[in-house]
Amino acid sequence: MGSDFEIIQEVLHGKRCLYGELVKKYEQQIYALGIKFFHNQEDAEDFSQEVFLKAYQQLHTFRGDSSFYTWLFRIGYFLGLSWNRRKRPAVPIPEDFDIPESSGGPETQHFRKDAIAALRHALEELPERYRICLELYFTFGMTYQDISNITDIPIGTVKSHVFRAKSRLKDLLTGTVAEGPHDL
């Protein structure tokens, strides 16, 4: 199959069934975004459906200036913010969480796992708008520019939030690094 843009052109010219290709390609990420917003599966499913429906209805407005992925996330971001008030209570979600291979003893591993949990907790305390902005960086691997395009938050603000989150993470990891002659 061709690029996202080519698929969209085909969909707009009547081959509507091809939209399923785009759904298949991005449903995982949009669902994950829904989980980040609402912390429960039911809302995340409703959210995913709504994002893809909205995108389908607005497909003719997609100009290809950004990637379809970014465009879809923009729809998701603003929908998520507007749905925020109607969300159901948070429910623990099972994660497909495989810890990457690494060196380091059990103590280091323990510190690292704690750091991940602490980072998550630190992000949870931020206002929704900025929390999701950081999730876009840390979870979805988006660039500063993409995040700014999606959220309408100035790129400088995005950078400073990511910078602060990384500094905080470093604080959380204190104890995992044997400090040598180091002028930090």
Next chain:
Amino acid sequence: MTCKEAMDLYFSLDQGEPFPRELETHVSTCPTCTQWIQQMDWVLKAYQRSGRYSIPSSMEERILSAIEALDATPPPAPQVSLSPGKWMLPGVFLILGILGVPSSTVFSVFTALPGRNLEVVVPLVLGTTFTTYAAFFIGYNLEWLKKKFLT
């Protein structure tokens, strides 16, 4: 470059951005910074992986069914929308008509007939017509009126 400067530079890097030369030089000679960066990279990678969730198997089907249903729904009938200006034109004629009734001879035929007193009926019909027009005018142009007079 100090370790603090090196870490600050590392913190400010974008996704996939290569290390600037000065950072690379510093890291190659500083085991502590190397260790910090390894730890951070490991945690960030693990955090990213922790954001993967198994999607419900029925989700794709659900989304596509919703889209099919949307396609099957006939598009809403196009609404005829008149600009406020066009709306006002019949209103002006209506008011002119009402004002012109006393000097009009249109009703003279009726009033000439014995027992046909239109003094009550004509204002009643015209009043009802004007009120109906006003109600529709306000209803269809509410947003425009709000913008014009309330902001």
